[in-house]
Amino acid sequence: MSKKNNGISPALAALTTAAMALPGISPTVQAAVAANEPKLSLQYTRYDEDSIPSDDADSNTGDRDRYEIDVLQVQFLYPFSDKWQVTGGFVYDDMSGSSPWYVRPTDTVNATGDPLVVMSGATIDDTRYDYSVGAQYFGEKYTISPSIGYSTEKDYTAVSGSLEVEYEFPNKATSISGGIAVSFDEIDPTQEAGVVRVNNEDKENYSLFGTINQVINKYTIIQSTLGVSIYDGFLSDPYKQAWVAGAVLPDSRPDDRTQYTWATRLRRYSELFGAALHIDYRFYYDDWDVRSHTLDLGLHKVTDSGWAFDTSIRYYTQTQADFYEPFYAQVRADGEYSSDYRLSPYGSISFRLGLSETIGDWTVRLGAERYISDKSYSVQSVDVENPALLDFTQFTFGMDYSF
Amino acid sequence: MELFTFPFKAMGSPCELRLYANDKKTASQIANDAIAEVNRLEIKYSRYRNDSVTTKINNSAGNKNGIKIDTETALLLNYAQVGYEQSAGLFDITSGILRKAWDFRSNKIPEQQEIEALLPLIGWNKLIWNPSILCLPLQGMELDFGGYVKEYAADVAANFCILAGIQGGLVNLGGDICIIGPHPDGSPWKVGIRHPRNPSMPMSFVMLSKGGLASSGDYERFMMVDGIRYAHILNPHTGMPVNTLASTSVCAEQCVVAGTSSTIAMLKGEQQGAAWLEELGLPYLCMNQNEEVFGTLKHVSSSEE
Amino acid sequence: MRTVFHICIVFLICILSASCSSVSPWERGILAKPEMAWEPDPLMGQLQEHVYFSKEGSSGGYGAGGGGCGCN
Numbered sequence: 001m002s003k004k005n006n007g008i009s010p011a012l013a014a015l016t017t018a019a020m021a022l023p024g025i026s027p028t029v030q031a032a033v034a035a036n037e038p039k040l041s042l043q044y045t046r047y048d049e050d051s052i053p054s055d056d057a058d059s060n061t062g063d064r065d066r067y068e069i070d071v072l073q074v075q076f077l078y079p080f081s082d083k084w085q086v087t088g089g090f091v092y093d094d095m096s097g098s099s100p101w102y103v104r105p106t107d108t109v110n111a112t113g114d115p116l117v118v119m120s121g122a123t124i125d126d127t128r129y130d131y132s133v134g135a136q137y138f139g140e141k142y143t144i145s146p147s148i149g150y151s152t153e154k155d156y157t158a159v160s161g162s163l164e165v166e167y168e169f170p171n172k173a174t175s176i177s178g179g180i181a182v183s184f185d186e187i188d189p190t191q192e193a194g195v196v197r198v199n200n201e202d203k204e205n206y207s208l209f210g211t212i213n214q215v216i217n218k219y220t221i222i223q224s225t226l227g228v229s230i231y232d233g234f235l236s237d238p239y240k241q242a243w244v245a246g247a248v249l250p251d252s253r254p255d256d257r258t259q260y261t262w263a264t265r266l267r268r269y270s271e272l273f274g275a276a277l278h279i280d281y282r283f284y285y286d287d288w289d290v291r292s293h294t295l296d297l298g299l300h301k302v303t304d305s306g307w308a309f310d311t312s313i314r315y316y317t318q319t320q321a322d323f324y325e326p327f328y329a330q331v332r333a334d335g336e337y338s339s340d341y342r343l344s345p346y347g348s349i350s351f352r353l354g355l356s357e358t359i360g361d362w363t364v365r366l367g368a369e370r371y372i373s374d375k376s377y378s379v380q381s382v383d384v385e386n387p388a389l390l391d392f393t394q395f396t397f398g399m400d401y402s403f
Numbered sequence: 404m405e406l407f408t409f410p411f412k413a414m415g416s417p418c419e420l421r422l423y424a425n426d427k428k429t430a431s432q433i434a435n436d437a438i439a440e441v442n443r444l445e446i447k448y449s450r451y452r453n454d455s456v457t458t459k460i461n462n463s464a465g466n467k468n469g470i471k472i473d474t475e476t477a478l479l480l481n482y483a484q485v486g487y488e489q490s491a492g493l494f495d496i497t498s499g500i501l502r503k504a505w506d507f508r509s510n511k512i513p514e515q516q517e518i519e520a521l522l523p524l525i526g527w528n529k530l531i532w533n534p535s536i537l538c539l540p541l542q543g544m545e546l547d548f549g550g551y552v553k554e555y556a557a558d559v560a561a562n563f564c565i566l567a568g569i570q571g572g573l574v575n576l577g578g579d580i581c582i583i584g585p586h587p588d589g590s591p592w593k594v595g596i597r598h599p600r601n602p603s604m605p606m607s608f609v610m611l612s613k614g615g616l617a618s619s620g621d622y623e624r625f626m627m628v629d630g631i632r633y634a635h636i637l638n639p640h641t642g643m644p645v646n647t648l649a650s651t652s653v654c655a656e657q658c659v660v661a662g663t664s665s666t667i668a669m670l671k672g673e674q675q676g677a678a679w680l681e682e683l684g685l686p687y688l689c690m691n692q693n694e695e696v697f698g699t700l701k702h703v704s705s706s707e708e
Numbered sequence: 709m710r711t712v713f714h715i716c717i718v719f720l721i722c723i724l725s726a727s728c729s730s731v732s733p734w735e736r737g738i739l740a741k742p743e744m745a746w747e748p749d750p751l752m753g754q755l756q757e758h759v760y761f762s763k764e765g766s767s768g769g770y771g772a773g774g775g776g777c778g779c780n
Contacts, residue, residue, distance in 0.1 A: 011489040012655075012683045015664070018485040019657040023475050023740070024440070024559035043751045047759065073751050089754075164771060173566065179771060209771055217567065221739055223746060229768050263769035267744045276743040284766035292766040300743035310748065318765050342765040354752065367752055390763055398751060474740065 035085055038078045043365070043398030045071040049097065049390060056387035058104060058116045063123060066390075067097040073398075083138050091130035091151075098123055100388035102241035102248055103326045103339045111245065111329035115339075117387045120239060128153045141168050143177075158185040173215040181207040189238035196250060203233030209261075219269045224262070231257040242337035243327040251338050253323070259286040275301035278312065290343065292318035293379065298352075306358040317347035317379045326384050344386035347377025361403070367396035404571070404587045409434040413441045414553045416577020422564060423571035423587055433567040437560040441576065444556040447475075448548040450499075457548055465542030469531065477534045479548060479555070486551075486663050487527040493670040494663060495527045498639035499547025505644075507624045507635060518642040525639050554617050554662030557581040561615075561658075573611075578618055581658040585612035596702070597622075599649035599690055606650075606690060607702040615658025619665045620650030636669045647672045654686045654700055661685070746770075 008016075019025055049066035057064050072092040079085040098119045106113030134147030143166040151158040164179035183205040189197045209227035216222055233255060240251035263282040270277060278298035285291050298312030321343035323336040350371035357364055371392045375385035407430035409420040420437060424430035449455045456476055463470040472480070486494035500521055504513040524544045531538040539546070553576050560574045561581035572583035573592050585591050591612035595605030599620040609616065621634030636645045651668045655661035664685055668676035673691050680687040681699070688698035696704065747753040761767040 009683050011679075012660070012664075012685065014485050014489055015482075015660045016656060018478075018482040019558070019660050022478050022482060022555060022558075022659070025555070025562055025657060025659070041751050043755070045755055071755065073755065075751055091758075177771075207768065211771065215566075215739065219739075221744065225770060227768055227771075259766065259768060261766075261769040265746055265770075267739075267746070269739075269741065269744055276741065282769040284769065286766065290765050292764075294766075294769075300748055302741065302743045308743070308748075310743075316760075316764060321765070342763070344765075348764075354749065356749075365749070365752075369756075392759075392763075394759075396752065396755070 035077055035079045038076070038403040039400055040403075041073070041075045041077075041398065041400045043071075043073040043396060045069075045073070045394055045396040047071060047392060047394040049392045052100070052117050052119065052388065056114075056117055058118045061117065061119045063098040063119060065097050066099065067095050069093055069095040085136050087132075087134045087136075087147075089130075089132040089134075089149075091128070093126075093128040093130075095127070096123055096125045099239060100341065101239070102243050103387060104243040105327050105329075108243075108246060111327065115326040115384060115387050124239075126154050128156075142166065143168075145179075155188050155190050156185065157188075158183055160184070175213045176211065177213075178210045179208070181205075185233075187234060187238060197238050198234065198236075198250070201234030201238070203231060203235060205232075206230045219271075220266065222264065222266045224264045227259075227261040227263070229259040229261070231259070236338070237340055240338070240340055242325075242339045244332075244337055245328060245330055249337055251340065252336055253321075253338050254288065254336060257286055257288055259284065261285075273299075273301070274303075275299050284318075288343070289322040290318055290320065292316065308354075308356045308358070310352075310354040312352045314350045314352070315347070315377070316349075317377055318345065319378070319380045320345040326386050339386070341373075341386040341388040341390065344389070345378045345380040345382045346373050346375050346386065346389050347379070348373040348390075349377060361401055363400040365396070365398040365400075367394075367398075369394045369396075405430075406571075407431070407434070409438065411438050411441075413438070414445050414556065414576060416553070418577060419575040420560065420564075421572050421575075422569050422583070424569065433564055433569060436567070437563045437574070440559050440563055441556045444552055444559065448479075448552045450547060450549065457546060460537060460539065461545045463537075464539035464544040467538065467540065469536040469538030471535060472532075472537045474534070476537075477532075479552070480530075480532060480537065482551070482555075482659070482663075483527065486667070490667040490670065492527070492639065494550070494667050495525065495639040496546050496548060496550060497527050497530070497544060498525050498637060499549065500524055500543070500545045501637050501639075501642050504642065505633075505635070505637065507626045507633070510626045510628060512628055512633065522642055525642075550666060551659055551662055553577065554579045554615065554657075554659040557658040558615060579658055579662060580611065580616040582611050582613050582615070596652050596688060597650070600694065606696070607688065607704040609652075609654070609688070609700055609702045611654070614654055614656050615661045616652060616654050617658055617662035617665050618650055618652040619662070619669050621647065621669075622650065636666075638670060645670055645672055648676060649690045649692055649694070651676065651680075652688045652698075652700065653680060 047069040051066060052064045054064065074090040076088045077085060101118045101120045103115045103117055105111050105115055128151060130149065130151040132147060132149035134145060137144045145164045147162050149160045160183035162179060162181035164177055166175055166177035168175040185203050187201045191197055207227060207229040209225055211223060211225040213223045235255060235257055236251045236253045241248045242251055261282060261284050266279040268277045278300060280296040282294040294316045296312060296314040298310060300310040302308045324338055324343040326339055328337055348371060350369055352369045354367040373389035373391060375382040404423045404425065407422050407424060407427060411418050420434045422430045422434060446452060447455055448457050450457050452458060460470055483496045504517040504521055524541055529540060531540060557574045557576045557579045558581050561583045564572055564583045570584045571587050574581045578597060580594050582592060591610040593608050594611050594616060596607050596609060596618060598604045598606035599622045602622050621632060621636060624635035626633050633644045636647055638645050647669050651665040653661045653665040655664060664680060664683060668680050671679055677689060686700035688696065688700040688702055690696050742748055
């Protein structure tokens with residue numbers, strides 16, 4: 001509009017600013033703003049893996065019971081102003097149980113027959129403490145979020161850091177962000193008599209990602225992220241072994257791995273259901289030849305009376321790493337062996353339910369998840385299923401308090 | 404590109420959406436969604452509906468705990484606060500309660516004590532609020548969003564169309580205009596401004612290719628008593644109608660700012676109102692009680708047509 | 709399972725193409741609803757990401773993650 005003075009009048013500037021803040025006058029991607037008030041969140045989770053079925057286990061194996069983990073998460077959010085907020089997080093894991101050690105063929109003489117899991121002998125008990133601190137700065141156009149973390153266990157230490165910058169385009173319908181993350185990990189495996197294990201190894205991880213957020217219409221928003229992550233160092237599992245032509249050798253993987261991801265998330269609000277549909281899809285590829293697809297479909301509903309309900313189904317499928325075998329009938333020239341189910345071809349389906357109620361400053365939350373893996377869920381046709389595929393159940397109870 | 408016109412009724416006024424689009428299906432889909440937004444705001448802030456936010460707020464008056472408010476309402480309150488501050492208290496959404504004394508259909512001037520009884524219930528600065536809670540401390544206090552929700556709705560509808568990909572068009576909510584974009588050839592829209600003494604006739608035309616245009620006048624609700632015009636432009640401090648301009652039209656980037664500015668100018672009266680608009684630097688057009696037209700907004704008077 | 713995968717891909721393509729051809733953006737009122745957040749429940753999301761990270765063969769995808777762990 002034409003202005004008589006060079007400068008805009010303070011009264012007009014004040015009215016215009018207040019008008020621009022009204023929802024609907026300027027369209028916007030989910031505007032990044034500092035929280036209104038400090039918030040403390042606590043969450044307890046009981047994570048319970050199904051035991052290995054006796055049919056799939058070596059009859060002489062140790063405990064067929066797999067991990068049970070108690071997880072306590074604490075998070076504190078403190079906004080200093082509408083420009084700055086800090087978060088502090090703490091996670092405590094207490095795990096116990098056995099873990100799959102290696103897989104042998106039923107007929108060890110001819111290296112044929114169904115594979116059987118041999119479990120680690122002794123029950124493993126470990127605790128993990130994970131501390132993290134992050135900050136967020138909300139500028140006019142930029143949001144900057146640095147964070148650092150430290151995680152420690154008896155046999156493992158990780159120091160990590162990340163930095164993310166988000167830029168909002170003037171049309172407020174698009175924003176882009178990019179970030180880097182690094183992690184330096186040290187592994188110092190617990191030694192066991194009669195088992196050859198490495199001592200003091202380390203690995204590094206560098207990740208880069210770029211994201212675009214786009215408002216599609218007043219009901220729909222979409223986000224797409226490209227990422228690359230490079231691992232370098234000791235990437236084997238020091239507690240796993242592989243059955244190789246009658247011998248049991250340490251799990252041995254390449255010492256670098258480059259992972260590429262393309263992830264897209266969509267949120268669409270349905271006036272009809274008064275609920276938001278969540279669709280998350282991720283394609284993953286790495287230079288160990290593992291490819292995976294993850295599709296997560298969810299429905300989230302929040303009622304006026306403060307109840308929130310969500311349900312989702314997640315489908316995951318991956319192909320195997322090029323050096324993976326459930327067991328090896330012959331030695332490999334490159335010396336790479338792993339029978340870890342994580343590198344095997346399989347798929348999984350998980351179901352989740354969540355319920356929460358907000359009353360005043362308190363929110364109380366319950367959640368449950370059931371996760372089932374199977375070779376038949378793989379997009380690859382799988383001849384031999386890894387017998388150590390994972391099924392688990394978890395229950396979560398959490399609460400938030402806003403000050 | 405074809406021009407599609409969608410007339411509808413909302414907020415007690417005849418309204419219209421004019422959109423340039425490639426086909427009717429696209430145009431009507433977008434128009435329906437934009438009109439739904441206008442209806443949503445009307446329903447949400449109507450004084451006449453029992454389930455509206457306005458009614459819920461007004462019913463909570465006197466409750467010291469206040470009432471929970473949503474983000475949109477909080478931002479509208481924030482806007483009202485700025486309007487109140489910038490107008491030295493003339494723009495006050497708590498003053499709607501004066502309608503209990505002033506019934507412009509009765510052709511009767513209310514008794515002074517009737518007005519004075521209401522004055523203690525008026526005053527934006529009496530409200531206690533934060534972004535999630537609003538408290539009207541005195542029983543009987545009322546908020547009336549009617550003074551700017553229509554203009555806000557025009558902005559919302561226009562913005563919705565812009566984001567839906569419409570490049571040319573306009574939203575007209577009972578004379579409050581928000582331009583979506585110029586005609587496909589780039590030429591501006593020709594918009595009529597009502598004649599305050601003959602509201603069905605335009606007093607002049609203005610050319611607009613962006614932004615909003617809002618008018619307020621003494622012709623919307625008024626009564627003539629003994630040859631004197633008493634209009635609904637009420638001073639919240641005195642509770643009395645302001646002897647003021649016949650009409651003021653203002654252009655601004657947002658229709659809601661145009662509307663608030665014209666309302667405040669009307670409340671300030673002829674001299675001060677015009678001076679205030681000059682200070683804002685917004686193009687305006689006024690007609691005073693002698694039917695003299697003045698202002699900085701370029702226009703073509705209808706007699707020159 | 710191949711068919712399931714193909715159905716998923718086709719579904720995704722439909723969503724993407726629909727969004728590209730359909731109208732552009734918004735309204736903050738709805739988009740700002742808590743259930744429309746990328747991660748409506750950050751602690752739950754953090755936990756799930758950690759579980760999948762340590763129990764599956766692939767990880768990452770949604771921005772900067774934390775450090776590793778010896779979880780096996």
